[in-house]
Amino acid sequence: MSKIFTFKNDVDTDQIIASQYLLLPNIDEMKGHAFESLSDTFASEVKPGDLIVAGDNFGCGSSREQAPSVLKALGVQAIIAKSFARIFYRNAINIGLPVLVSPELSDAVQQGQEATLDLSAGTVTVEGKTYTCTKLPPYMQRILNAGGLIAFLNQDTE
C-alpha cells in the first residue's frame, strides 16, 4: 500500500525544490529539502512507493529537472494530478517518474490515506473505489517503459 501526500493547485517548482539548493553537487544532497516551504515533514515522512496527489498545473514555473528528480530519489512512485505544467510533465517522463492525469482523484482523497496504484492499468484504488487515469501518448509511454529518456537513448544506440 502507498500513502498519499496531497497538494493543491499551481504547485510551482520553487516549492518542490528551492533555488538555493539547485547547485548542490547531486540530487541526493538536494532531496532532503523537497517541499521545504510547504511542509516541515514531507521529506522525512515520505517512503518509497508513496504517491503524490495534486490539483491543477502541478510543477509550473522553472524547468529545473531537480524538481521531479528529488521526488523520484525520495521514492515517490508516481504523481497523479488534475493537470501538469508541460516542462515538469516532460521532465518527469524523461527521468522515468510516472505522471498520471486524473480530473477527480485530488478532490476525492485526503492526506495520509492508503492507495494502490496499478501502473500498467493506469488505475488508483482508494478505500475500495477505483479511479482511472488518462493514458500517455504512445511515444511518451515508450520512453517511460524504457525507464526514461537516457535508457531509451542507450537502447537506440546499442
Next chain:
Amino acid sequence: MGMTIAEKIIARAAGVPEVKAGEIHTVTLDRMMSNDGTTHLTIDMYHNKLRHPHIADPSKVVFIVDHNIPAENPKTAAVHKKMRDFARENGIAMYEGKGVCHQLMVENYVCPGELIFGADSHTCSYGALGAFGTGVGCTDFLYGMVTGGSWVMVPETLRFNLHGKLREGVYPRDLILTIIGDIGANGANYKCMEFAGDGAHGLSVNDRFVLCNLAVEAGAKTGIVEPDEKVKEYVESRGRKAEHLFTSDPDAKFLKVYDYDLDKIEPVVACPDFVDNITPLRELPHVDIDEAFLGSCNNGRIDELRVAASILKGRKVKDCVRFIVSPASNEVYLQALREGIIDTLLEAGAMVMNANCSVCWGSCQGVIGENEVLVSTGTRNFKGRAGHKTSKVYLASAAVVTASAVAGYITGPESL
C-alpha cells in the same frame, strides 16, 4: 490547410512540408543553451549514464554561467569549473559573467525561424526574433546535445491581436502581466502564444522580448511575435541572417483569438504568490517594501534602465530600502555607462550589480529575509522565490519598481 508560425517552424525542423497541432514529430534542433542552474547534472549524466557519449554538433551548443555568478561558495565554484572544463574539452562556446543567458542568446545567436531548446524555462523569449524557443530539463538537453535532435508535440496556438499603442507610463510588462492575469497561470499550458497586429509590429525587439519571455508564466510552450522588418534589421545588424520570417497563414487554425487595445492597458502589479494574481496599481492597498529590484531577462535592458534613471534623476532611494539593479548583459551595462545612467543610479543610492540573474533567481544576490517585501521586475513571485518562505514578492514595471524604491512603498512615478 494553413499553418501557424509555430507549425511552420516545427515543419522546417522536422523536414516535412506540413505539421498539425497535436502531432508528435522528431526534429533537428538549430541550437541548444544550458546555464549553471542544471548543467552540472547534465555533465554528470553525460559521463555516467550514456553508453556512447558524444556531441552531435558542438557549434550548436552554448553554455552560459549567469545564475550564481560570481560563485558565492566552493560548491558553486565546483559547478562552474565542471561546466568550464567540459566546454573546453568539447569545443562548446562558454560565457561567464557576460549577462543573463536569454539576453546573450538574443544578442549573439538566435535567428528567425529557428527551433531552440534551452535548459531554462524562459527560453520562450526567443520569439522576440520570430524563433521557437522552449524550456527543457537537463535530460532533454542531454538527448539533444548527443543526437542533435529531439521530439516535440506540435502545440496549438493562442493568437493575440494587439491594436494601437500603449499610453505613456504603461509598458509591455504591464501588457503581458495583464494578459497572464486574464488567461491564468495555466491559460496557455502546452500552447504557443502568438502576438500579431499593428500593436505588436509597433513594439521594438526589446519590447517583444518582454512579452515572449513571460509566456511560460501562463504555461506556454513558447511565445512568438510575428517577425517583420524590425527583426530583420536587428539580426542583420549583428551579422546574422534572417532567412525564415514565418507568419501564420490566413487560414491557419488558432485555438482561440484574443484582441487587446493597447491604449486600454494600465499599470498593474502581480501580487504574491502567483504571476496571474494581477491588481491594477491604482487599486493596490498600501504596501511598504524592504527591497526593490530592477533587472532580469524580462526587464533589465537599456529601455528599463533609462526609465529608472529618468525617475531617479535628482531623487534618492528611501533610507530603509535596498534598490538593486542588474543590467541584463554587459552590452546593456556598457550602453548605460555611456549614457550616464549608472552615475544617476549610484548617485541616487542604488546598488549596481554585475550582469546576471541576480535577485530574480533568489539564491545569489539580494536574498530577502523573514516577512520582507520585494517589488521586482523579475519573472516570478512564487512563495519564497527571493528568499525566506514568509517573504513576499510583487512584480511590476521598471517605472513602478523605481518609484517604489524612492517612496518606500509600492507606487507609480506620478505620485512622487
